[in-house]
Structure formats: C-alpha cells, structure tokens
Amino acid sequence: MARYEHLSREELIRLLEARDRRDATRFGLVWEANEVERERALNRDFVALDLAPELGVGPGPWENLIIEGDNFDALRALRLAYAGRVQCIYIDPPYNTGNRDFVYNDRFVDREDLWRHSTWVEFMYQRLSLARDLLAPGGAIFVSIDDNEVFALGMLLHKVFGEGAHVATCVWQKRYSRENRGAIGDAHEYLLVYAPQPELFKQRRGRIPLSEDQAKVYKNPNGDPRGRWRGIPMTAQGYRPNQMYDVVTPSGVVHKPPEGRCWSTVETEFRKLLEAGRISFGKSGDSQPAIIRYLDEVDGLVPWTWWPHEEVGHTDEARKEIQTIFGTQTAFDTPKPVRLIERVLHIAAPGADDLVLDFFAGSGTTAHAVLKLNAEDGGRRRFILVSSTEATADQPEKNLCRDVCATRVRKVIEGYGEAPGLSGDFAYLRCRRLPAGALIDIEHAEVWTALQLLHRGRIEPWRTAPFLWAGDEQDGVLYVPRFRREDLPALREQVRRSTAVVLYSWQPGVLRELIPDTHVQHEAVPESLARHFRLGT
Ligand SMILES: C[S@@+](CC[C@H](N)C(=O)[O-])C[C@H]1O[C@@H](n2cnc3c(N)ncnc32)[C@H](O)[C@@H]1O
Structure with missing residues (x-):
C-alpha cells in the first residue's frame, strides 16, 4: 500500500512491533482509529442551540425538541442539560x-473507502459514548442494525456500555413476503438492547399490551358487567395436604384435584374467591373450578426477543405510512414502522413522563410513535429528535430535518388525510458551532435557551428584556444579559419571590455585591456554560 512504501526496513519493523504490542493482548473490538480522520470538532468548540420559532409547533414553553444538525454536535449540546435524564434512546443509524x-x-463514505468499517465504528463510538452519559438510571438504548455491521456494533456496544449491560438482541421480522435474491433470503433485522444498570431497567421496563388476537381467549358469555374474562384452571402440580380439599359445585357435584395435582389455593382463599364471584364452574355450572381473570387485570406480556411483523409492522407498512403523510413514498427511503417504535416505547418508556431520544431521527417516526402512545394511554412522554439536513455539495438546499422530519411531526400533531391530529408541540432548534475562543460571541438567546434546558428542561420563546426569569416559588433561574443600575429594584424583587435562585450574568462580581442574598447563587457567563458543556474534555 502506497502509505508504507516510503518507510525503511527498520521503520517498518518498529511499526510492526508497536502493533504487536498494542493488539496482541486484548479481547474486544479493535479498529484503526488512528487511520481514520478524527471528528473535527472534538470538543474544541462549543455548540449553541438556536431557536427557530417559525418552524416549531405551539406557542411554548416547549419540552419536545427537534434539533437540526450533526448529531455529534447535538449530543454534546444535550449533554449540557440532559445528562442522566433520558429513559429511552432509540436509534436507527446508517x-x-x-x-x-x-x-x-x-x-x-462509500464502498471504495479503504477504512469504511473503521470509519463507521469510530463515527458510532463517538456518538454512543456521548449518548451513554444521557441515560437515566434504569434507562436503556435500543439500536436497529442489519447484517452489515451487527457484529461490529455488538462488540462496540459491549465496549461502550460494558458486557454486563447487554439486555437482549431482538429480531425484527421486517418482511412478510419471501426474498429470493440471495442464497438465503433476508427477512429480519436486529435491535440490540443495552442498559447500563440492567437490574434497575428490569424493574422499570413495561410490558407489551395484548393484541386482539392474544386477547380473544377473554370472552363474556354470561354478560358479566366487569367485562371480558377467562377461567384459569384452579390446579397446580404436586401434593400439598392443605390444598387437597373437596370442592362442591352449586349443582352439588363434588370435585377432587385431578391425579398428581392439588388445588392451586388453600381452602380459605378458595372460599373468599367464591364469595367474591371469582370462581367459574363452566357453562353447565358443574365443571371443575376455574379462577376468573378479567382482561382489564392483565398487565400485558413480558417482552421477548421475537418481534414478528404481525405485531410490529414491516418495511412495506412503514413506506405506506410515508405515502399517506406526504403523498409519495420518495419523501424518505428508509423509514421504520410506527408500530416497531411503539414496541420499544412500551418496553423502555412505560412511565407517563419518560423522556425519549432519537438522534438518527430520519423521517421522525419516533416522535410519531411517542405522540400516538401518549394519545392512547394519556401519557405525557416527551421526545428529543436529532436529524441532519443531508445537504451535500450536489444538493446544498436539501433539508431533511425541516422538510421531512419536522413536517411529518407537525402533520401528526395537526392531523393529515383521514388521521385526526394527536395534539402536542415541539421547538425547532439548530446547532451552531462556536470555536472555544469565540464563546464570548454567543447570542443572549442561545445562553437563555441553554440555561432554561439546564434548569427547567423546557424552553420559552425568546423576548428582549432587562432580565429573563423561569421558575416558581421554590427555585428558579435568572439571566441578566446586560446589567443596568435602573433594573436593580426589579431584580431584587424577582429574587425575593423564590427560595433558591441561580443568577447568571456577564458581571457576577458586581451583581454579587449588589444582591448578596444567601439564597442567590451567582454564576458567570460564558464560563459556567463552558463548564457544563465540559468544553475541552
Ligand atoms: C436509517 S435513517 C433513520 C430512519 C428513521 N428511523 C425513520 O423511521 O425515519 C438514518 C438517518 O440518520 C441520518 N444521519 C446520518 N448521519 C447523521 C449524523 N451525523 N447526524 C444526524 N443524523 C444523521 C440520516 O440522514 C438518516 O436520515
């Protein structure tokens, strides 16, 4: 290879010895990180978020965010405010x-690229490492992938999250018709699931609601006002003396436990169930006892790794969803079905207020699924989506984030075709890189957006004012863009209304002297932002 031709024999030997020392003793994924061009921005710059109110939905304050930009930038900006706060991350990377x-x-990056795999691994490594910091205790990340990189990705996730963090490798049946092009037809993809604290995740994770097919065993032949039910046979394996009593039906038939079995409950418990009307003796009234279980008592199914297309949709369904929303399937080439992401949310975002992040958002399916699930179960789950513009030298005007992702989410909120609006809102933000040395040039609106996200997890529309306040009687955050003496009385009045205040300003020394109250913590801009951003680390 041309890159080694200029080296002498001694230099080549030294290079090989160094490689032997470095690579010989490790188990795990090794990639040519040094050969790959490093992420240019690698924390030598700060990322500000610019609010574009005209591209969002709703008057604010906003908790749902759609962020336009490279996700490497967006994740660094999000780390400032969301470290440890995201319950569910779903990504569908290239x-x-x-x-x-x-x-x-x-x-x-194309097929001809010599370091294609290493570049992809390095690209994912940087993003997954940032994403790990955002996960809440008990949170989990689901990563879609197919055969091209599944092995590399599994090893990489082991490296980033630790081997013990692997929860499951789920299989999604993406096709319903046969694929005959390859030697063996390709019918599925994977979702790799990792949770930094798997035990905590297990306690928190949700169950999967029964499909109508699974629920069809629940019937209501007797018009029970409580609704559909099924009888669970009241027997258990083995012999337990206090579970071997006689059961007499209303028609007088006497039942004993079947051969090799006992009743599943002791007699006192059985009597309580009988009195509560929770025992069925079948249509005839003289069959063996069964415990009545109502459909509304069923928590759902424990998720498993097999995700068939009947339950979670297939690629064709996803394309039709795009067609219905945009009137053409060419609006976006590689969408996932909404039902697939809903399955992820049922498992990893069961809490009504859970926060869901997708930083390869594409056409915005994840926000669609969050809004749909909220509409179904009355939840208030929030979403953060990140999407690139996909603009290139050939297509400089392309803006996938604005024209596909945000447009789709807007239509889902407001309604489209036959589909009624699901309600909801979002703020539209753009990433703006500022070289570390130029942080002084940060806009006041950008400072205020960052501070609101950091302290309140929501953003109000920007307005020019002597100072900006977000908070309540307990605590709040204040930003003074440019201090003027005449604003001091109003400022003093504002800080008195809360028990704890963090006051950000460009002149913290002056303000500390003028507002020395012990419940006010003074912070310097832009230094405090650089610290929260971990600039330079
Ligand atoms: C497979 S698609 C995701 C599709 C999505 N799950 C859906 O249902 O619409 C991957 C997306 O990641 C985006 N992408 C690739 N590199 C990115 C980056 N560095 N930052 C942000 N988005 C990126 C691509 O533009 C593409 O839209």
Missing part, C-alpha cells in the same frame, strides 16, 4: 451498506 449511506466530516 447501516454502512457501502451505498453512500452516511456522512463523516461532511463527506459520504
């Missing part, structure tokens, strides 16, 4: 098919 499906440092 699969590295060789068909120019991902951009690294503003350049498409």
